[in-house]
Amino acid sequence: MSFASLTQADLPALNEHLATRSYIGGFVASADDRVAYSHCSGLDVCPDAFPHVARWLRHIASFTRAEREKFPGEPTVCKCTEKTCEKAKTKAASEAVDLFGSDSESEDEETKAEQARLRAAAEAKQGAKKKKQDMSMIVLHVKPIDDESDLVAVMKSIPTDIVFDGLRWGEAELQDICFGLKMIAIACTVVDDVCSIDDVCEAIVERYESAVQSCDIHSFNKLG
Known part of the structure; x- marks a missing residue:
């Protein structure tokens, strides 16, 4: 984009x-x-x-x-x-300023009081909502057993084969490692209290044991 x-x-x-x-x-x-x-x-x-x-x-x-x-x-x-x-x-x-009306000096006290009331009501309503679940964005590195491992097939099937509550897969791509070997870099978001990323990594290695040597966390960022 x-x-x-x-x-x-x-x-x-x-x-x-x-x-x-x-x-x-x-x-x-x-x-x-x-x-x-x-x-x-x-x-x-x-x-x-x-x-x-x-x-x-x-x-x-x-x-x-x-x-x-x-x-x-x-x-x-x-x-x-x-x-x-x-x-x-x-x-x-x-x-952005117009969202709550004009900031000009001509604004009377009654209008300011009404704006303050609306802000307070909005904040109270937001505070009453259920606390949003904490989420994290993670990039995993999936490494092959050897240069004959079909990483393209693995990369395409991970989003449909590896499914957990609270897990959402993002973009994936092949990246060079060394000596002609490549690995999969794949992004995902998880709901922290629902999905364990360690379980996700373990599931990938077990599911593709004939092609995948390891699955490690490359980056881990909290959202919000």
Whole structure:
């Protein structure tokens, strides 16, 4: 997916995009992450509404600016001109302010009191909701027994063969290891209190024992 711009209005699409990806481009950080991070840093990213974007922002923020500058590749996101992007950001900021009415000095006390009441009611309603289940995004590395292992078949069948409550499979790809060997990198999200990722790894090794040597956790990120 290509993001011509990244404003408040683009957050739902970005959140969906990152639901099955560690980075904008998939499993590896790139220049797209650096550019997208600079555009998203000033946005209002609510962890409850956009958990995947919030997780991604925290992760990219863990890199220093110098490290982000070294992310490989040429950026493909946010190709709009600086002037266009500034207009989009200004418009998004104006729309965000308008959600609760004008902030002008002419706003009377009665209107402010009504806004405060509505905010309090919304917060109380949200607090009364059942606590959302904690979730994690994980990338697994599935390594073969030898160079004759049919990893393509394994990769295609994992989402249908390995099924657990609270488990959702994401994107998968083959990555080089060494000496011509490849491994499977596959993303998934799990509900922490429902699904054990150790059980998932064990199930993969047992199910594909003739082709798979091991299944290990490559990255583990809490959502929300």
